[in-house]
Amino acid sequence: MENRPLEYDYTVAKLFMLTTILTGIVGMLIGVILAFELAFPSINTILGSGLAEYTNFSRLRPLHTDAVIFGFTLSGVFATWYYVGQRVLKVSMAESSFLMFIGKLHFVLYVIGVAAVIFSLLAGVTTSKEYAEFEWPIDIAIVVVWILFGISMFGLIGIRREKSLYISVWYYIATFIGIAMLYLFNNMEIPTILGTNGIGESGFGDWWHSVSMYAGTNDALVQWWYGHNAVAFGFTVPIVAMIYYFLPKESGQAIYSYKLSLLSFWGLMFVYLWAGGHHLLFSTVPDWVQTMGSVFSIVLILPSWGSAINMLLTMKGEWQQVAASPLIKFMVLGSTFYMFSTLEGPIQAIKSVNAIAHFTDWIVGHVHDGVLGWVGFMIMAALYHMAPRVFKREIYSKSLMATQFWIQTLGVVLYFTSMWIAGITQGMMWRAHDEFGNLAYSFIDTVTVLHPYYTIRGVGGLLYLVGFLMFAYNIYKTMTSGRKVEESELQSASPMGA
């Protein structure tokens, strides 16, 4: 083996860092607009009534969720893979022109896919299934992008020098397999141009339109098996992959326990899928499926907290770093939000709690403390760690980073506290009866009461967006005017102490 350190090639990682930031801004900006539309409905026609169709809450809502999931998060996953993968497998992408080509093609097709999604959702072309709104032509494009990601990943694994796969790689592999399976099965649909009438004519209507292979209750079951686990394999598994690499690297601490990581990985793989039924409590899916969903949601606390505790204990004896380094702050608070969110979720999955919480803003709050506090913080931390090593420049401003951290933390806290109150208030009002057994409130009463909470939530979201713009600015300045630095000057420990 050569006697000098490997020169890793970050071309593709850089490209995906760019889309992480751009789609992050788009997704979060739309989110803030949506939040204020609920508080102040006149914002629905902010660009005039002629364009109202495209600025309207319901048309923008899937664009927000998809921009954040398939734009920001997925870009972050790809960016970190093209960085972490090479380093833990001890192989450079520059060693294989084939993998380099696949990586670039992966990026180009991904960008085309994102553009197609944005335009189609604005035009109202949607299947309506949450986080699976894309019609069949885009589904096919997404499958191709995913296959390229797989070739990229397993190609790099195939030519690795480090024979043993590091924990992060386990999670990236699981991300690939989980999403592939879920996406394929949930998007089984038949294009309606195939519909043929009695006299042999077909090809009517919009060519991109399709119908789901599943009807009603079955469709719901498959959708939430997917929807819940898109969260698992998009918002949990790859983010855990990131923290297993970046926290030890940044802190110089070895992972606390290998056995705990083993337990939480295989535990998460086995348990997560069962819990999908908790989205369908009191619905028309079979009762035993609902109960299984509830029970396994509670069991899910174990592997989730296993990872989170492993991370927090990795900092054992080094807590002064949390005070000293804004980057460590992001990751430690991220793990904490992960713990919080994975406790809150199971609580909401208990049937009697779910009876109040389901359909309310408490669920929205739950999603956001996970995504803003855990996913967002971790991806930004990963990019902050990568930037000096990828661009060979020091982070432009540490104090800006610290300010960003506090602004965003305040934003997340305002977000989930207001949604918590809003959700429980509305849930309780829906079910309230007066002394004669009549409903105590009309539906509109339960909407107008939420106005202050919607406003606070909007402010919380806005703070988070402001922080994200500071992040984007900081990375931009790092790229263009940060002090030049070589990697050997940067503190960089090996994960697992190996």
Place this chain on the structure above:
Amino acid sequence: MFHWLEKHPFFFAVAVFLAVAFAGLVEIVPNFAQASRPVIGTAPYSTLELAGRQVYIKNSCNACHSQLIRPFKSETDRYGHYSLSGEYAYDRPFLWGSKRTGPDLMRVGNYRTTDWHENHMKNPADVVPGSIMPAYTWMYTNLADIDTAYAEQLTVAQFFGVPYNKPVPMKDGSKLTVKMGVDLADAKALALAEAKLITADMKDQEIKDAVAAGNIPEIVAIIAYMNSLK
């Protein structure tokens, strides 16, 4: 075993797949056939209703409105009988939603009229003071896509055996036959005939004129769909 897997990526991936796929097999497969059987009184959507359903989906109405009544007194008081699995037999995709920013619509056809929807969609706050629902003014000018609705009817009849042009049992013991066009012109004629029944209860002269001239604005289709939800 785990150490061995960590050195063999292929088998590692297979093991992950098995761990992940197991739950789906156990939870989803057993009830699949049973859950898709219609209950008595459930009929397929007519061409215009289906076009309206597509308008509903196009505008992501399901982002704020559920179509799932849970078996609680507070919900059956507010929305009507709790939902039954077989009532969704012809719903592709399902539209249960996951958030009730607005009320449930599973049985909205029982307690809202064409007239009410016509005014409400123009400006919800005029009808329900304090409403935060946006106005859907473009539905009054955009035309409903009957071609795609017809294509969808043909597709579900062909691939899933949805009983168009066949009698289906109703709750009162009678039979109902939902017609599907022999060809596109026939489908459009059926939709137009249905649209005229809707516009008879509407006040907007421009909408009435459009339908009289053979064009069906989206608002007419979505009202047909709303009225079918019972």
